[in-house]
Amino acid sequence: MKTSIVVSGANGRMGQAVVEMISEVDDFKLVGAVDVTEVGKDIHQLLGLDEDPVKITENLAETLEEVKPDVVVEFTNPQVVMEHIQTTLEYNIDIVIGTTGITEADLTKIEEWNQDKSKIVIAPNFAIGAILMMNFAQKAAKFMDDVEIIELHHDNKIDAPSGTAIKTAELIGKNLDKPDKEVEEIEKLEGARGGLQDKINIHSVRLPGLVAHQEVIFGGEGQTLSLKHDSINRKSFMPGVELAIKKLVDIDGVVYGLENLIDL
Ligand SMILES: NC(=O)C1=CN([C@@H]2O[C@H](COP(=O)(O)OP(=O)(O)OC[C@H]3O[C@@H](n4cnc5c(N)ncnc54)[C@H](OP(=O)(O)O)[C@@H]3O)[C@@H](O)[C@H]2O)C=CC1
Numbered sequence: 001m002k003t004s005i006v007v008s009g010a011n012g013r014m015g016q017a018v019v020e021m022i023s024e025v026d027d028f029k030l031v032g033a034v035d036v037t038e039v040g041k042d043i044h045q046l047l048g049l050d051e052d053p054v055k056i057t058e059n060l061a062e063t064l065e066e067v068k069p070d071v072v073v074e075f076t077n078p079q080v081v082m083e084h085i086q087t088t089l090e091y092n093i094d095i096v097i098g099t100t101g102i103t104e105a106d107l108t109k110i111e112e113w114n115q116d117k118s119k120i121v122i123a124p125n126f127a128i129g130a131i132l133m134m135n136f137a138q139k140a141a142k143f144m145d146d147v148e149i150i151e152l153h154h155d156n157k158i159d160a161p162s163g164t165a166i167k168t169a170e171l172i173g174k175n176l177d178k179p180d181k182e183v184e185e186i187e188k189l190e191g192a193r194g195g196l197q198d199k200i201n202i203h204s205v206r207l208p209g210l211v212a213h214q215e216v217i218f219g220g221e222g223q224t225l226s227l228k229h230d231s232i233n234r235k236s237f238m239p240g241v242e243l244a245i246k247k248l249v250d251i252d253g254v255v256y257g258l259e260n261l262i263d264l
């Protein structure tokens, strides 16, 4: 039996890549495509894929009611994601979430809504290289206390800093024993030193030509260590999304971070 999947945000940059990936995986079948753009059109035809028609629908709840999928894959935006999670959990359906903007308070809410009924994977980044970069950075923080993060993304990204940068700072923060700065800084231009997460400065760059990139720079006496990851296209995220869907059967409740589904 194939895993039946509804993609939420199906006509977006990530949603389209997920629809394409689903068409390439024998065990997966797309049964619903939810988006607020191109409503009523066949997503497979829009993407030039030779598959049975799946019309884009506007309302997630109505789509779930109609097609009753095994899994929802969610890639919309931070304003919509919590409502979509709540809706999916009301139908006791498993969900893989790539949309960013989910806070610690949101995670608590999701666990309360779920009561361990559905299986949920939330990953700010599905690219294996990014997972490794975060893991290496977390390890490096045991030895080097001073670190800043620069994340660079395409100019259509709504949220800043990126979910990946926040997650990286959370992971590094667990290993960081950072004394307060001795230098009293004067920020002559507000924001020049970036935003702070777990005492780590995060700087966000938005430019056309970029996809998704991050550099973690550690500084020490007479040396620096740079860990850099580049997603040069959205196919970089697809093996991670496929893995998360396939691993749902093995997990209980909420898993936050793809690193928890692989043997690092
Ligand atoms: N975890 C990971 O590995 C990755 C996560 N992301 C994250 O995924 C999210 C999506 O990114 P991306 O694909 O680039 O964004 P896009 O804006 O390209 O795609 C989102 C799509 O969802 C649609 N949408 C908006 N509101 C709704 C709604 N209420 N119901 C259904 N669809 C809706 C959008 O329509 P409209 O354009 O009209 O708003 C758009 O078509 C972001 O949060 C991004 O940070 C991105 C890459 C990798």
Ligand SMILES: O=C(O)C1=N[C@H](C(=O)O)C[C@H](O)C1
Binding pocket: 100, 124, 125, 126, 153, 154, 157, 161, 162, 163, 164, 165, 211, 212, 213
């Ligand atoms: O919006 C994007 O493009 C990306 N969003 C995620 C994030 O905010 O970390 C993952 C990746 O960086 C691409």
